[in-house]
Structure formats: C-alpha cells, structure tokens
Amino acid sequence: MSADDGLQRGLSRRCTLPDPKLDALWTSIIIDDAIKDQLLGQAVLNFTIRSKVDRSVLPLHGVILLVGLPGTGKTSLARGMASETAHVLSGKFQLLEVDPHSLTSSAMGKTQRAVSDLFSQVVAEHALSGPTIVILDEVETLAADRGKLSLDANPIDVHRATDAVLVQLDALADRFPRLLFVATSNFPKAVDSAFTSRCDLVQAIPLPDRAACARILKDCLVGLGRTFPAIGRLATSANFDQGANACVGLDGRTIRKIVANALASRREVALDPNKVTMDDLVRAVYVARRTIRSTPHRSASETWITIVELLTHGNASAARTELLAVAGVASSIITDQFPKDVPIVVTCDGPRTRIHCTYDEDAIDGTDASEDGFGFDPLAGDWMLSFPCGKDDLAWVQAALKPYSHVCARGLDENVEKTSADSARDDEPLAIDVGRFLD
Ligand SMILES: Nc1ncnc2c1ncn2[C@@H]1O[C@H](COP(=O)(O)OP(=O)(O)O)[C@@H](O)[C@H]1O
Numbered sequence: 001m002s003a004d005d006g007l008q009r010g011l012s013r014r015c016t017l018p019d020p021k022l023d024a025l026w027t028s029i030i031i032d033d034a035i036k037d038q039l040l041g042q043a044v045l046n047f048t049i050r051s052k053v054d055r056s057v058l059p060l061h062g063v064i065l066l067v068g069l070p071g072t073g074k075t076s077l078a079r080g081m082a083s084e085t086a087h088v089l090s091g092k093f094q095l096l097e098v099d100p101h102s103l104t105s106s107a108m109g110k111t112q113r114a115v116s117d118l119f120s121q122v123v124a125e126h127a128l129s130g131p132t133i134v135i136l137d138e139v140e141t142l143a144a145d146r147g148k149l150s151l152d153a154n155p156i157d158v159h160r161a162t163d164a165v166l167v168q169l170d171a172l173a174d175r176f177p178r179l180l181f182v183a184t185s186n187f188p189k190a191v192d193s194a195f196t197s198r199c200d201l202v203q204a205i206p207l208p209d210r211a212a213c214a215r216i217l218k219d220c221l222v223g224l225g226r227t228f229p230a231i232g233r234l235a236t237s238a239n240f241d242q243g244a245n246a247c248v249g250l251d252g253r254t255i256r257k258i259v260a261n262a263l264a265s266r267r268e269v270a271l272d273p274n275k276v277t278m279d280d281l282v283r284a285v286y287v288a289r290r291t292i293r294s295t296p297h298r299s300a301s302e303t304w305i306t307i308v309e310l311l312t313h314g315n316a317s318a319a320r321t322e323l324l325a326v327a328g329v330a331s332s333i334i335t336d337q338f339p340k341d342v343p344i345v346v347t348c349d350g351p352r353t354r355i356h357c358t359y360d361e362d363a364i365d366g367t368d369a370s371e372d373g374f375g376f377d378p379l380a381g382d383w384m385l386s387f388p389c390g391k392d393d394l395a396w397v398q399a400a401l402k403p404y405s406h407v408c409a410r411g412l413d414e415n416v417e418k419t420s421a422d423s424a425r426d427d428e429p430l431a432i433d434v435g436r437f438l439d
C-alpha cells in the first residue's frame with residue numbers, strides 16, 4: 001500500500017485507490033459471495049445516488065458498519081471493498097484510514113478536539129478534492145456507547161468524543177455526498193446506538209462455515225506449499241478433511257495462526273517445516289479447548305471459580321471482577337449441565353477458547369478432563385464470554401447478564417457466531433439489532 005509518511009494526526013494510512021494490494025485482500029477473504037455483493041453494492045450506491053437524491057427522500061449517511069468476532073476478516077474486507085469500489089466506478093479515489101487509538105490516547109480532554117479536527121479538517125479537505133473512503137477501524141473506541149459508560153470508570157472525554165463523532169458525521173454527510181465511511185467493530189454492543197442508527201448498512205460478518213474453513217485451511221497450506229512443498233501436499237492428502245473439521249468454529253485468522261502454531265509445536269518441524277503432519281495441525285486446534293470436572297467432583301460454584309482462575313491465570317483484573325460478579329448465573333448454568341454438550345465460548349483478540357464441563361461418572365473419573373492453564377491470554381483485548389443456555393432459562397439469564405458488557409448467553413442451538421445476518425432483510429437495512437449480535 002502506498003501509504004505516505006506525512007500523515008496527519010489520527011490517520012494511520014492514506015493512499016489512492018484502486019490499489020492492487022487491497023484488491024488482493026478482497027479476494028483473500030473467503031465468505032459468502034452474497035455478503036461481498038451486498039457490501040460492494042452499498043458502497044457503489046453511495047457514490048452513484050447520494051449526490052443526486054435529496055436526503056429527505058433517501059436518508060443515506062454514507063456509513064457502512066461491519067460487525068463480527070475478531071479475526072473474521074472485517075478490516076480486510078473494509079480495505080478491499082474500498083479498492084473494489086474504485087474499480088467498479090472506474091475512478092480515482094482517496095482512502096483514509098483512521099487510527100482511533102491515536103485519537104483517544106491523547107491527553108485528557110483532548111479527544112473530542114482531536115476527533116473534531118480530524119473529521120472537520122483532514123477528512124473534509126480530502127472529500128473536497130474528490131471521492132473519498134474513510135475506514136474507521138474498531139469504531140467502538142471512537143463511538144463508545146454513552147449509555148453504557150459509567151462516569152467513574154470512563155472519563156467524560158469519551159462521552160464527548162462520541163458526541164463529536166456524531167456531530168461530524170452529520171455535518172460531513174450533508175456536505176459531501178461523495179464520501180463514504182466504512183466502520184468495523186469487534187464489539188458491537190459497545191457501539192453507540194446513535195452511531196449504528198446512522199449506518200446505511202450494518203453487515204454482520206459471520207465465522208466461516210465448514211466449507212469456508214476448509215478453503216481457508218487449504219489456501220494457507222497451498223500458500224506455504226510454494227516454499228515447503230510437503231506442506232502444500234497436505235491440502236490434497238487423505239486426512240485433509242480431519243484438519244478442516246477441527247477448524248470448524250474458528251475464525252479465519254485463528255485458522256491461519258493454527259497452521260503457524262503447528263509448525264512451532266515440535267522442534268523437528270520448526271527446523272524442517274516440511275515435516276509437519278495433519279496430526280500436528282489437529283493438535284494445535286485443540287490447544288484452546290478445556291474440559292473441567294464439575295459435579296459431583298466439585299460444586300457448581302467451585303467449577304466456575306476453577307474456570308475463572310483458568311481464564312485469568314489467577315490474576316486480579318477487571319475481567320476477573322466481572323467474571324466473579326456473574327458467579328450466581330454461571331453456577332446455575334453449570335448446575336443445569338448446559339456446558340456438558342455445548343461449550344462456554346470465550347472470544348478475544350487471540351485464539352478462542354471452548355470450555356466444556358463433565359458431570360457424574362465422567363466428573364468423578366476425570367479421564368476426559370483437561371484443566372491445564374493456557375499458554376496465551378484467553379481474555380486478550382476485547383474479550384467476550386458466552387454461556388450456553390436452555391430455552392426456558394434464556395430470557396432471565398440474558399436479563400441478569402445485561403449489566404455485564406463482556407458476558408452473554410446464547411441458546412443451545414445457536415452458534416456463538418450467530419449474527420443477525422440471517423434475519424436481515426433487504427428492505428430493512430437499518431433494522432438490524434446489533435446489540436443482539438453475541439447474545
Ligand atoms: N473469511 C476469511 N477467509 C480467509 N482469511 C480470513 C478470513 N477471515 C480472516 N482471515 C484471515 O485473518 C486475517 C485477519 O483478518 P482481519 O481482516 O484483520 O479480521 P478482523 O478485522 O475481523 O479482526 C486476514 O488477513 C486473513 O488472513
């Protein structure tokens with residue numbers, strides 16, 4: 001990418017589009033074509049229609065939001081979509097990428113000013129010179145949900161930054177019909193609803209399904225095969241399916257990381273990557289799976305404490321406080337044996353962790369248990385823990401968990417990756433309840 005050095009504050013990238021490297025990102029993300037079509041269609045529409053139709057007729061703000069679990073390809077899709085849009089419209093576009101962290105890390109009281117300056121000066125200046133696409137990656141940092149922020153825990157500055165973003169979005173939408181914002185969020189519950197209501201499209205990016213997992217794994221093995229031919233051959237080996245099946249439930253980034261982890265898992269393989277086997281791969285997948293002995297080996301509440309210790313490495317932290325605060329709900333879920341067949345799932349910026357519990361004979365016997373600590377931080381960055389929960393209990397459990405921003409519950413037949421994409425209807429692009437995203 002031809003990012004230049006003299007970047008204004010708050011920007012992490014500026015380049016012209018189309019850009020072949022970004023085109024490659026668009027093709028590298030393996031996802032239902034309908035999602036890519038919808039995204040590209042919305043982006044193109046922004047440039048073909050907004051300058052011609054009054055906002056009172058069609059209230060388009062020029063904002064697309066991609067939401068999904070970490071590692072599902074949102075940032076890559078946002079960049080790729082920007083470049084594809086320039087191709088489709090055969091025009092020269094500018095791409096700006098905002099680094100929200102650099103804006104919010106400024107001294108207290110300065111965030112609002114930094115946000116306002118970036119939008120009203122830098123973005124407006126580019127938008128004046130021609131069609132412009134602005135990527136707001138991890139937008140929850142900038143447009144944090146004011147309703148969920150407590151004033152003690154979060155400086156008033158964050159509230160003001162959210163206000164500034166909204167004011168600026170409205171002003172820019174009015175002035176520049178050839179400007180498009182593409183925002184991403186790993187954590188849609190934290191995005192202010194006034195921001196999501198301004199989005200012309202909220203697109204949920206799901207975890208890859210089985211076929212997509214197989215394609216991502218194959219793509220990764222074939223790519224490595226260009227340097228290490230024996231790895232490439234795994235992609236067509238008889239036990240390829242075994243590896244692909246093990247990857248189901250993982251996000252695209254983790255699948256690629258697992259291949260890297262497998263290469264590092266044995267010294268022999270690290271020295272000669274051609275020696276990696278499908279077994280190494282499958283073993284690497286299970287690194288982030290734990291089975292905890294529950295009743296009668298331990299009480300339900302002791303089971304939960306064991307899980308919290310495991311996830312937090314026994315260290316005091318805000319995460320630990322939140323996990324301990326939900327002990328009542330957790331114990332009830334464990335007592336009801338929901339985590340027996342359907343795991344408690346923890347997602348974060350690193351590998352996702354699946355935690356099962358065993359009960360009765362299995363809990364006493366303990367042979368299936370795996371209670372070792374993790375070699376990584378399962379709560380790194382934006383984490384989220386999702387309890388499996390039976391239909392009859394789901395409503396009260398979800399209500400009880402409402403005050404907790406990192407803990408949620410889902411039905412037993414819902415994948416943790418279940419998003420609102422399934423229920424999104426073409427005629428209702430604004431009606432997606434992203435708050436339910438991880439519920
Ligand atoms: N659906 C997918 N198909 C192929 N690769 C994927 C997919 N999802 C994620 N990846 C891989 O994971 C990497 C990280 O993706 P990224 O766009 O940063 O995800 P996000 O922004 O959702 O966290 C990508 O570079 C890509 O290699």
Ligand SMILES: [Mg+2]
Pocket residue numbers: 074075076137138184
């Ligand atoms: Mg991202």
